[in-house]
Amino acid sequence: MTKSTGMESSGTEKVIPTVCASHCGGSCLLKVHVKNGVITRIETDDAEEPQFRGCLRGRAYRQRVYAPDRVLYPQKRIGERGEGKYERISWDEAMDTVIEKHKEAMETHGPLSILFMQSAGDIGYLNMFGPTRRWLALAGGFCEPVYRPPEWRYSWGVPSFGQGCAASQYTYGTIFCSNTRDDLVNSKLIILWGWDPATTVTGPNTCWYLAQAKEAGCKIIAIDPRYTRTAGAFADQWIPIRPGTDAAMQIAMAYVMIEENLHDDKFLNTYTVGFDRFREYVLGYEDRIPKTPAWAESITGVPAATIIELAREYARTKPAALMAGIAPGRTAYGEQHHRAAITLACMTGNVGIHGGDAAARAWESTYGGYPYRFSPLMAMVGLVPYTPNPAQELPETPKKLHHADLADIITEDREGFPDYQMMYITHSQFIGQHVNVNKIVKALKKLPFIVVEEQFMTPTAKFADILLPVSTYMERNDITTGVSTPPFIGVMNKVIEPQGESKSPLQIAADFCERMGIPDFMPKDEDTILREFAQKCGVPESGYDQLKRDAAYRLPHPEPYVAFKEQIEDLANHQFKTPSGKIEIYSQHLADINDPNFPPIPKYIETWESRNDPLFEKYPIQCTSTHGLRRQLSQSDSLPWLREVGRHKVWINTTDAEARGINDGDMVKVFNDRGAIIIQAEVTERIMPGVANIPQGTWYDPDENGVDRGGNANILTSEKYSPSGGLAYNTHLVQIEKL
Ligand SMILES: Nc1nc2c(c(=O)[nH]1)N[C@H]1C(S)=C(S)[C@@H](COP(=O)(O)OP(=O)(O)OC[C@H]3O[C@@H](n4cnc5c(=O)[nH]c(N)nc54)[C@H](O)[C@@H]3O)O[C@H]1N2
Ligand SMILES: Nc1nc2c(c(=O)[nH]1)N[C@H]1C(S)=C(S)[C@@H](COP(=O)(O)OP(=O)(O)OC[C@H]3O[C@@H](n4cnc5c(=O)[nH]c(N)nc54)[C@H](O)[C@@H]3O)O[C@H]1N2
Ligand code: SF4
Numbered sequence: 043m044t045k046s047t048g049m050e051s052s053g054t055e056k057v058i059p060t061v062c063a064s065h066c067g068g069s070c071l072l073k074v075h076v077k078n079g080v081i082t083r084i085e086t087d088d089a090e091e092p093q094f095r096g097c098l099r100g101r102a103y104r105q106r107v108y109a110p111d112r113v114l115y116p117q118k119r120i121g122e123r124g125e126g127k128y129e130r131i132s133w134d135e136a137m138d139t140v141i142e143k144h145k146e147a148m149e150t151h152g153p154l155s156i157l158f159m160q161s162a163g164d165i166g167y168l169n170m171f172g173p174t175r176r177w178l179a180l181a182g183g184f185c186e187p188v189y190r191p192p193e194w195r196y197s198w199g200v201p202s203f204g205q206g207c208a209a210s211q212y213t214y215g216t217i218f219c220s221n222t223r224d225d226l227v228n229s230k231l232i233i234l235w236g237w238d239p240a241t242t243v244t245g246p247n248t249c250w251y252l253a254q255a256k257e258a259g260c261k262i263i264a265i266d267p268r269y270t271r272t273a274g275a276f277a278d279q280w281i282p283i284r285p286g287t288d289a290a291m292q293i294a295m296a297y298v299m300i301e302e303n304l305h306d307d308k309f310l311n312t313y314t315v316g317f318d319r320f321r322e323y324v325l326g327y328e329d330r331i332p333k334t335p336a337w338a339e340s341i342t343g344v345p346a347a348t349i350i351e352l353a354r355e356y357a358r359t360k361p362a363a364l365m366a367g368i369a370p371g372r373t374a375y376g377e378q379h380h381r382a383a384i385t386l387a388c389m390t391g392n393v394g395i396h397g398g399d400a401a402a403r404a405w406e407s408t409y410g411g412y413p414y415r416f417s418p419l420m421a422m423v424g425l426v427p428y429t430p431n432p433a434q435e436l437p438e439t440p441k442k443l444h445h446a447d448l449a450d451i452i453t454e455d456r457e458g459f460p461d462y463q464m465m466y467i468t469h470s471q472f473i474g475q476h477v478n479v480n481k482i483v484k485a486l487k488k489l490p491f492i493v494v495e496e497q498f499m500t501p502t503a504k505f506a507d508i509l510l511p512v513s514t515y516m517e518r519n520d521i522t523t524g525v526s527t528p529p530f531i532g533v534m535n536k537v538i539e540p541q542g543e544s545k546s547p548l549q550i551a552a553d554f555c556e557r558m559g560i561p562d563f564m565p566k567d568e569d570t571i572l573r574e575f576a577q578k579c580g581v582p583e584s585g586y587d588q589l590k591r592d593a594a595y596r597l598p599h600p601e602p603y604v605a606f607k608e609q610i611e612d613l614a615n616h617q618f619k620t621p622s623g624k625i626e627i628y629s630q631h632l633a634d635i636n637d638p639n640f641p642p643i644p645k646y647i648e649t650w651e652s653r654n655d656p657l658f659e660k661y662p663i664q665c666t667s668t669h670g671l672r673r674q675l676s677q678s679d680s681l682p683w684l685r686e687v688g689r690h691k692v693w694i695n696t697t698d699a700e701a702r703g704i705n706d707g708d709m710v711k712v713f714n715d716r717g718a719i720i721i722q723a724e725v726t727e728r729i730m731p732g733v734a735n736i737p738q739g740t741w742y743d744p745d746e747n748g749v750d751r752g753g754n755a756n757i758l759t760s761e762k763y764s765p766s767g768g769l770a771y772n773t774h775l776v777q778i779e780k781l
């Protein structure tokens with residue numbers, strides 16, 4: 043690999059550094075070679091460690107920019123919804139049509155009839171969904187896809203890791219509970235509890251620090267239904283566990299610690315409230331069921347002896363980091379996995395110390411972590427001035443609305459909800475990434491008018507009446523913070539001109555405002571906004587040029603950051619942000635909400651579609667859906683280079699395969715009452731018996747019978763959500779048959 047730093051010229055070739063804005067927790071450095079305005083190749087960081095080294099997906103981005111299925115011009119639908127038949131139109135016609143439909147919906151049904159559906163396609167702060175949101179707000183308002191019920195104090199309805207957010211908010215009073223990854227090197231024991239960073243990255247350099255921890259003699263244990271890439275590279279032990287049962291194992295570990303007096307009473311007395319109530323539950327005083335390792339074995343499939351051994355090991359090895367993955371949380375009642383993990387971290391005194399971990403969420407998010415700590419709102423709306431949504435004040439605004447209910451609400455014309463006339467979709471692969479795709483498809487066929495802003499002809503784009511072409515982060519300037527170690531602020535430099543007639547989300551929103559006569563859409567120019575934001579993030583005025591030149595500006599990071607260190611060292615002056623000022627193992631607020639499925643102390647609650655569900659007879663396999671190596675969510679799925687990484691396969695254990703006459707490589711049908719997919723089988727011992735896994739994110743591609751040949755995992759998932767409104771992507775039963 044050629045060594046190149048910063049912007050260089052060789053002949054007419056330039057190397058422009060930028061950071062990857064893909065929605066995967068990276069923000070890695072890319073060095074983009076450009077010749078005559080065309081990207082010729084992409085390299086990544088090869089400077090001194092720790093590098094911000096891009097992965098296969100970032101480095102394949104050239105193919106993404108020039109992909110044949112990119113949407114380069116505004117399009118008007120000429121076939122049926124979903125068929126993908128479009129006709130090129132001008133921006134003028136596209137915008138006039140959208141404005142006319144918007145006006146009609148506002149006049150006949152009011153702002154709540156305009157449904158705004160967004161997600162996090164790219165994580166550049168200027169070009170997230172903030173601009174679109176602002177113009178829709180300035181134009182009179184819209185219906186949000188989620189309205190939090192009034193009794194909930196904190197976030198509600200976060201699809202990705204809502205259970206983890208709620209658990210940490212009710213227990214620690216904040217969602218910011220992570221150490222920087224370099225602190226892993228100080229651990230003597232790391233428990234990867236449903237976390238596979240060798241695949242999901244979740245912050246650059248995570249594996250670099252895991253490797254150093256291992257070299258320093260740290261023991262690493264993986265608890266996961268699958269033997270993951272991370273387990274293969276780092277773990278000393280793999281403990282397979284049935285999906286959705288993690289809280290049972292954690293509570294049984296607490297039982298062992300209590301029985302053997304291994305817990306840290308001093309820590310619990312000083313920093314927490316409610317341990318006594320938890321103890322009563324664990325020992326069975328509350329419900330006459332002592333939560334013994336044998337009790338947990340029957341639920342989790344993990345041998346009691348293994349649970350006892352791990353409880354002793356975690357209690358006796360200090361410091362130890364229990365890294366509570368968000369995937370075990372992405373289950374029915376997954377809040378309990380996170381709350382129980384936090385309780386174990388408290389029982390072992392591992393909160394707020396180097397080498398420990400608060401055990402809240404192994405991944406905080408693509409934004410908002412140390413040292414920035416932006417409010418989720420700020421991260422969501424980006425750098426665009428925030429405009430309150432006027433529709434939120436209307437008396438008919440629903441008191442509670444969840445995006446997972448939307449399909450039924452639309453299909454059934456449910457009372458008490460808006461009569462949707464228009465849906466505006468941006469940064470979202472709604473048909474594929476959300477639960478129960480077949481229901482969404484049915485609902486979207488019913489809506490009068492749909493606008494989609496997209497880069498690609500995705501399954502969602504094929505439902506647009508008007509499809510607007512969006513540039514990629516290579517074609518616009520932006521800024522991001524990422525969650526990285528060491529922390530840095532990164533910019534996306536505009537590397538090439540927007541392809542075709544694509545525009546940035548910011549430009550599209552500005553153009554709509556101009557055409558609709560809405561003044562003051564952006565009070566400042568792009569460069570000023572980026573400069574000011576960089577300063578807010580700690581880049582000195584004089585450092586901005588260096589930031590633009592190198593794309594990454596490393597912030598001072600003298601030592602690993604440890605969440606809650608201040609509270610643990612000096613509680614009198616640094617209370618936790620909870621009502622009691624302490625870590626709330628018992629939460630009065632949860633007691634007040636009075637939802638038995640989100641109790642005030644952590645409990646094991648059996649999921650729906652569990653092995654004890656009558657449905658288990660018909661669908662005897664628990665299915666999970668992990669984040670795929672060759673995609674960022676559903677992005678890049680059509681790229682040939684990334685397809686070479688491996689075929690899309692369902693993992694199935696050898697015994698389950700044998701019982702069904704399935705051989706490795708066979709095509710199989712995976713199905714339940716919600717739908718069916720066709721997919722290739724990988725018969726492997728790397729997944730435990732009774733469990734299957736389908737990497738999420740392939741593109742929905744139904745045949746004439748409605749069977750998805752794209753193998754999309756969400757054909758099978760249920761729209762039922764957990765009490766915190768988090769989705770339960772890892773809780774569903776299926777059957778698998780050889781084709
Ligand atoms: N390559 C790649 N990286 C990504 C993404 C991507 O799409 N591709 N997406 C990004 C995004 S948006 C997110 S939110 C994160 C997601 O990050 P994660 O949620 O951590 O990733 P997953 O792959 O869903 O799951 C991690 C592990 O949890 C296991 N698991 C599933 N269910 C259970 C369970 O009930 N119990 C236990 N113990 N383990 C379980 C899975 O087998 C898997 O090995 O990744 C980010 N990084
Ligand atoms: N079965 C299953 N499903 C899951 C999960 C799971 O674990 N299992 N995980 C869930 C998680 S954690 C997440 S975060 C969600 C993510 O769900 P989504 O955010 O809907 O997923 P993406 O595939 O990233 O879709 C974003 C789309 O935005 C487009 N895009 C990129 N940049 C831009 C831009 O600048 N403007 C516009 N308008 N569009 C742009 C991309 O081309 C892409 O099609 O998926 C969830 N879905
Ligand atoms: S896809 Fe994610 S991990 Fe890969 S280069 Fe981009 S930001 Fe980094």
Ligand SMILES: [Mo]
Binds near residue numbers: 203
């Ligand atoms: Mo996510």
